[in-house]
Each structure stands twice: as structure tokens, then as C-alpha cells.
Amino acid sequence: MKFNDPHRKAIYSEPAPIKRSHENPFEAMVERFDIAARILELDEGFYEYLVTPARVHITAIPVVMDSGKIKMFEGYRVIHSDILGPSKGGIRYAPDVNLDEVKALASWMTWKCAIVDVPFGGAKGGVICNPREMSGRELERLTRRYAANLADVFGPDKDIPAPDMNTNEQIMAWILDTYSMSVKRTEPAVVTGKPISLGGSQGRREATGRGVMTVTLAAMERLNMQVAGSTVAVQGFGNVGSVAADLLTQQGCKVVAVSDVSGGYYNENGLDIQAMIAYSAENGNSLEGYPDAQPITNDELLALEVDVLAPCAKEDQITSQNAHTVKAKIISEGANGPTSPGGDRILAEKGTLVIPDILANAGGVTVSYFEWVQDRQGYFWTKDRVERRLDRMMRKAFDDVYDRAQQHDVTMRIGAYVLAIKKVADALKLRGIYA
Numbered sequence: 001m002k003f004n005d006p007h008r009k010a011i012y013s014e015p016a017p018i019k020r021s022h023e024n025p026f027e028a029m030v031e032r033f034d035i036a037a038r039i040l041e042l043d044e045g046f047y048e049y050l051v052t053p054a055r056v057h058i059t060a061i062p063v064v065m066d067s068g069k070i071k072m073f074e075g076y077r078v079i080h081s082d083i084l085g086p087s088k089g090g091i092r093y094a095p096d097v098n099l100d101e102v103k104a105l106a107s108w109m110t111w112k113c114a115i116v117d118v119p120f121g122g123a124k125g126g127v128i129c130n131p132r133e134m135s136g137r138e139l140e141r142l143t144r145r146y147a148a149n150l151a152d153v154f155g156p157d158k159d160i161p162a163p164d165m166n167t168n169e170q171i172m173a174w175i176l177d178t179y180s181m182s183v184k185r186t187e188p189a190v191v192t193g194k195p196i197s198l199g200g201s202q203g204r205r206e207a208t209g210r211g212v213m214t215v216t217l218a219a220m221e222r223l224n225m226q227v228a229g230s231t232v233a234v235q236g237f238g239n240v241g242s243v244a245a246d247l248l249t250q251q252g253c254k255v256v257a258v259s260d261v262s263g264g265y266y267n268e269n270g271l272d273i274q275a276m277i278a279y280s281a282e283n284g285n286s287l288e289g290y291p292d293a294q295p296i297t298n299d300e301l302l303a304l305e306v307d308v309l310a311p312c313a314k315e316d317q318i319t320s321q322n323a324h325t326v327k328a329k330i331i332s333e334g335a336n337g338p339t340s341p342g343g344d345r346i347l348a349e350k351g352t353l354v355i356p357d358i359l360a361n362a363g364g365v366t367v368s369y370f371e372w373v374q375d376r377q378g379y380f381w382t383k384d385r386v387e388r389r390l391d392r393m394m395r396k397a398f399d400d401v402y403d404r405a406q407q408h409d410v411t412m413r414i415g416a417y418v419l420a421i422k423k424v425a426d427a428l429k430l431r432g433i434y435a
């Protein structure tokens with residue numbers, strides 16, 4: 001869809017229409033972008049520039065499977081923007097990854113980095129594959145060939161990958177090694193989220209969940225809510241959800257429900273999050289069969305009467321279909337894209353404070369930035385230093401977004417987009433258009 005389309009004009013000049021855009025994550029991003037662009041009275045040319053990914057790479061990845069047969073995979077790397085600096089973003093392995101999803105995630109990275117004031121642009125990668133059905137050797141060959149195909153795209157001054165869904169520090173180590181072989185020197189700063197022994201940062205694993213905790217506490221403060229004893233439900237018990245649940249418990253909140261793919265777990269007196277983390281680790285990253293809780297469905301978890309709901313699993317969990325059932329006062333979006341534009345409108349009418357994903361889960365990219373800085377300095381920080389700096393940056397980002405939302409009388413999500421788009425547009429104006 002082009003800016004000059006009559007349909008686009010309608011979005012741009014009137015309240016956003018109710019449509020099923022959540023089925024296409026890029027359209028969902030553009031819908032929010034449009035509202036923010038209208039508030040900023042963004043020049044049409046700038047609008048087109050900032051909504052369009054700078055580069056889209058599609059690469060065929062041949063892999064010799066353990067059976068000896070060759071299987072072809074498709075991989076993507078989308079650079080949405082490098083206006084503020086080298087592009088930054090994770091790589092996702094999943095059977096249903098598609099280009100629109102990767103484009104949406106890449107642009108979210110641009111806005112996220114701008115919000116936390118990190119000098120990076122936005123990118124994202126994806127490979128269509130089912131890692132659960134692949135052996136470790138097959139995953140290594142897939143990763144190395146994907147990295148080799150994109151060796152000219154990646155680089156510490158160009159584009160810096162990180163883990164995302166179904167990728168981890170081992171996969172980052174293989175990318176580091178493959179890239180280093182290609183440039184004939186060891187280059188730790190080409191990826192973040194790597195093992196500490198290869199130049200990873202203290203505190204990176206917990207960074208996203210920690211950021212969710214920081215912004216949640218900041219929101220409670222703004223709403224004059226008491227932290228001690230406040231009730232929390234967390235959807236998703238992986239890297240982000242389990243850490244957020246654990247840290248919020250340490251702050252005195254009562255986490256009454258969590259869920260993972262196996263279902264939801266509820267205890268009105270508060271769950272023992274440490275015990276659940278240990279149980280999940282021993283049980284193949286699953287809470288299936290966890291004894292000290294009442295089983296509930298995912299829908300029931302989202303509709304619980306709690307103070308805070310933290311969706312930390314996947315996209316499109318709160319939509320026009322179920323947003324009216326949500327009773328939480330604060331939604332803290334650990335996941336990327338958990339609320340659709342239709343869901344947003346219902347929550348805004350109800351007066352729910354939604355801390356948007358591009359702010360709430362920006363702790364991950366913030367510590368990735370710290371990791372990149374440490375790699376380039378060759379000097380590594382203590383965990384305490386990482387955490388203090390992360391808390392400071394997340395707190396400031398929360399205040400900036402909250403104030404911006406108040407200033408324009410819009411939701412925090414639109415406030416976040418306004419803040420981010422303005423920063424990138426101002427930088428673009430200074431740089432000008434190369435011709």
C-alpha cells in the first residue's frame with residue numbers, strides 16, 4: 001500500500017479504522033505509525049522513507065541433513081533503518097516465519113533503539129525451519145550457511161544480529177565463528193547475546209525481563225499503586241516471562257498466574273516462581289504437570305482480576321476478540337506485538353495502561369548495546385554496573401514515553417511511536433538524502 005492510496009490517506013487523516021490488520025504484523029505496525037505520523041505532521045516524503053525497509057535480503061540455504069540428503073531452507077534479513085547507526089536485531093527460527101513478520105520486527109527494532117537512546121538502527125532475521133525436528137549438527141550447518149550467505153551484510157559497524165525465538169547463545173557463537181572465518185579475524189562485536197566466554201555481557205540473559213520489571217514499577221508509581229502485594233499474571237515462562245515473574249516477586253508483587261505452551265498455572269496465594277523455574281528447567285523447559293497450582297487456560301489467564309498482566313509469549317494474544325475480558329490495570333508487553341490494533345482500541349476505551357512492547361521489552365537491546373560497547377572496548381563490566389545502567393535507561397525511557405503520551409493525550413503506544421519517529425526523522429533531516 002502506498003502513501004497516496006485513498007485507503008492510506010483515510011488512515012492518515014482520520015481515526016484509525018477497525019480492520020483485521022493483526023493478521024499482518026507489518027500492517028499492524030503501519031497502523032500505529034500512521035497515527036503517530038499524523039500527530040507529528042510528518043512530511044510525506046519522510047513518511048515514505050521511514051515506513052519502507054532500507055534493504056531486504058532473501059537467501060536460499062542448502063543444508064546437508066543427517067540423512068545425507070540436501071534440504072533447502074529460506075532465510076531473511078531485513079534492515080529497516082541504519083539512520084541512527086548500525087542496524088541491530090535478532091534472528092528467529094520458526095516454521096511460520098514470513099517476510100511481513102520480519103519486516104514488522106525490523107521496524108520495531110528501529111523504534112525501540114530510538115526510545116532507549118541507543119545508537120542503532122533496526123533489523124531482524126528469520127529462517128523458515130522447525131528447530132525441534134532438527135539435530136544439533138543440522139542446526140549448526142543451517143546457521144553457518146545462513147551466516148556465510150549474509151557475511152557481507154553483517155558486521156560490527158553494519159548489522160549486528162542477536163538471538164530471538166528459537167535461537168540462543170550457541171547459535172550466536174556459530175555466527176561469530178563463521179563471520180570471523182570470513183573476515184580472517186575474531187570479531188566478537190558482530191553478534192550480541194553470545195556466551196560470556198566469547199565476549200557476552202553479564203546480565204544480558206535477564207535484561208529483557210529486568211526491563212519489564214523496571215517499567216512495570218514505574219507505571220505503578222504513576223498510577224499511585226502499591227507494589228507490595230499487587231497481583232500479577234505472566235503469559236509465557238521463557239527467557240522474558242520467567243525473569244520478569246521472578247524479579248517482580250522479589251519486589252514484593254504476588255505473581256498469581258503464569259503460563260507456557262503447556263497451559264496456565266494459578267495460585268491465589270502467589271506462585272513459588274523460583275520453584276517453577278527449577279521445575280521447568282528439569283522438565284525440558286515445560287511446566288507441564290507442575291503440582292502446586294491450579295490449571296487454567298490461556299484465555300482465563302488473560303482475563304484474571306489482577307493489577308498487572310505481562311504478556312511475554314508471542315504476538316496477537318490480546319485482540320478485538322478478547323480485549324474486553326482483560327481486567328488488569330496495567331499491561332506490560334514483554335513480548336513483541338502481543339496486542340493487535342483492535343485490542344489497543346478496546347483497552348484504551350477501558351482506560352488500561354498499556355506499556356508498549358517497543359518500550360517494555362527494550363531492556364534486551366539496551367544490554368545488547370552494552371555488550372557491543374564492551375566488545376569494542378575490550379573491557380568488561382560487572383553485573384552490578386550493567387544492571388544500574390539498564391535500570392537508569394529504562395526508567396528514563398518510560399518517563400519520556402509517558403510524558404510524550406500525556407502531552408499529546410494519546411496512549412503510551414502512540415506516545416512511544418511519536419517519540420521514536422521524531423528522533424529518527426530529526427536525524428534523517430540532519431543527514432539529508434544522499435544523491
Ligand code: NAD
Nearest residue numbers: 208236237238239240260261312313314334335336361364
Ligand atoms: P522463549 O522461547 O524463551 O519463551 C517463550 C515462552 O512462551 C515459553 O515459555 C513458551 O512455552 C511460551 N508460549 C508459547 N506459546 C504460548 C502460548 N500460546 N500461551 C502461553 N505461553 C506460550 O522466548 P523469549 O525470549 O522469552 O521471548 C518471548 C517474547 O519476548 C517474544 O515475543 C520475543 O520476540 C520477545 N522478546 C524477547 C527478548 C529477549 O531478549 N529474549 C527481547 C525482546 C523481546
